[in-house]
Amino acid sequence: MTELYSGLVISHLGQGIAVEVNNEIILCQTRRKLETVAAGDKVKLIIVAPGQGRIEELLPRHSLLERPNKGKKTRPVAANIDQIFVVFATEPYCDFLLIDQYLAICENRNIDALLIYNKADLMTSTRIENELDTYTKLGYRLFRVSALDNMGIEQLKQALTNKINIFSGQSGVGKSSLTNALIPDKNLKTNTVSEITKHGRHTTTAATLYHLPDGGDLIDSPGVAIFGLAGLSEGQLAYGFREFQAYLDQCQFNDCSHVQDKGCAVRVAVENGVISEARYQRFLKLREKM
Template sequence: MTKRRLTQNQKRRIQQNKAKSLSRHTHKSQRDFEWEDELLGESQEGLVVARYSAHADIEDIQGQVFRCNLRRTLSSLVVGDHVIWRQGHENLHGISGVVEAVQPRMNTLSRPDYYDGLKVMAANIDRIVIVSAVVPTLSLNIIDRYLVICETANIPAVLVINKVDLLNDTERKMVEKQLEIYENIGYQTMMLSAKSGENMENFTALLSHGTSIFVGQSGVGKSSLVNGILPEVNTPTNAVSEISGLGQHTTTASRLYHLPKGGALIDSPGIREFGLWHLEREQITKGYREFQYVLGTCKFRDCKHLDDPGCALRQAVEEGKIHAERFENYHRLIASLAETKSQRHFLTD
């Protein structure tokens, strides 16, 4: 019987299958390898500077970074966590140690996930930088969504408007007027351009204290800002689509960067447009800080703050104490929340 010769395509597929098998074996070895106590050094403190599916990069107090396995008893580990870990006496399967415990968190930033429920994305954050852009338009509704998340997490927020080099004088004054809405209720705002460098020095100075994290929709220039602050990082960026006005999601790994002038920056691909379906109506209401001084003073306890008689919120809007656009955005969020919860209930039944 004549032996059949393999074609080039068949040989290539065989080699690809072998490579995939080897890769699975390597990843399995990294994931399933358990460190014995005699192979490990003393317990020490560390900081999670990068998080992957099966391991994490841990920075020690001298600033050296070690890739570590995670003890199976750890329920959650994210960038920004302070941990207790032990270094191995030697490097095994590319792993240098093991994380044994997570220290108490000052705070967390979470987002809802349809499959995993509420998912923690980062921990121990001093400020959330909400990045918006003027292309295609500045959306106050989206800003308000992020602010509700910040208020719920009890983390200070800074509003940053990027790409202001694209504005003419009239448009710039309009954006400044919109930002006054937030400045009047105590939020810090900044207008800057990663492209022209406008106000970037002041922005860098702001970030030089504590740990910051960027949030914002794709296309607003988060990666360009990272490149402007840390040019050696070379975070990939994509141009805004001429058709939709929306950019492509370009960042691929969660990581904490130490900034040259002090402070730290967490850049995470998982933080994009937050859903709010995990929140209750009361949490969204409390997410509007200027509402707080009148809440509880409506005529009826179950006031929906619409056309209800004796609504203190509506009266505050009419008196100019609450901005009408914020009030309208609030009701858009409430309506969107009810619709999303209804859809999720239908899908899970």
Template structure:
């Protein structure tokens, strides 16, 4: 399993050991979370021969309108939010839409529940819970609320994502004791093998499960989605889509749009529908 990209190569974990590997030149880009076949190139050094089939893949926008794989075989993306910094729900919907289109489960963690302003987020959190997404309320400061989260992280590969400052690193530190152990030993043994903080890294959670930490929000974007996929990324739209008057309905001002009508009469959350409209505008820029 690929656990990190280091300056000098790719860290592959095999039988609890880390081997620094170089990929074969013809290989496509290797992502953290990938399962690979490797062979020994020199003592302590490996060569990645093949990437095994992926059950899911998260990409980030790259140059020339292309995307770059960052994390593979993810089961759940946990979007972390907090009362501080102010919550960007547009970003949440964006992450959720990508997950819906990638066969990855999405969930919400409200961190910093020790802050009084957290209550202001309750109603919006409830919108997501009613849609069937798991929601969690935690505080790394008071260590409140982690039992349920720890249980749901077991036996799967998860990603924490969200705005800078919401507490992703704090949560990872709380869940993973030997956070820097493995990549550090490699970094120290090779002078230029500094572990870059912009790269994703896979950690084993003490209470079970794996966690990929992705610094920054850029781990994935809307780059791959078209308008239709964005609408499919709003799961409450799915049952309504067939009821729009026109097949090519964009769910904006379109005549006979079942989704707009449902948002206007409160059948589905107006807030989410309005964010859908804003995201389609953002995408067509």
């Protein structure tokens, strides 16, 4: 009987999948009927030739991050993530709508969300400080860092330890410089994966899992800026706003849209100043976007 090995998916590379088995990278294909695997997936595989294998089984996931694909379909980006760090900065500009979108997904996907305010050495407006205050009062951990000055990087390293992590955020907020600060030999590791998989240069859109020097893993996914509200219902979007959760059962109607409905407890909480008006307005915008 062929021996089954346990492996960790490091990256999905076009036709091949890089899987780590006992500290060695094996280039794998998957069995025909297996669903799409993603970085962070745990799998069972057989070795078919030196350095080559075939994935036979996908093990259960405790979380999955997807992005929109053709039509109404979605495609897995990364699996078994424990924490998503939402990275933002004053430059290019703070997109709080996008931040709220990420947080809503995390609330529904069994993933802890944490916030990284990068380029924290730059001047901050009162508006941004007020928004940051709202998030911390809701219980979201906030890290003020500067990849440029190495400010706050040590605290960030501690938060990443023993977890599978991923950074998300719009382009230009400094995700790459943060990743490079945390994984000094990132290019070397990337090239190793490319050589083994004979893909020459590593594809820039593939999510790739890196082991962090102090323990824990970081999935680097250039395409993660586009994981949308794919797969969320309107009810789940409302649940994704943490401060709404206590009021959802108090609405007069079970299918309350929290827009103009009679007896909406969420709207009353907004009017009474218990829920941030700015967050509520962004909820309405995301609802329209869906």
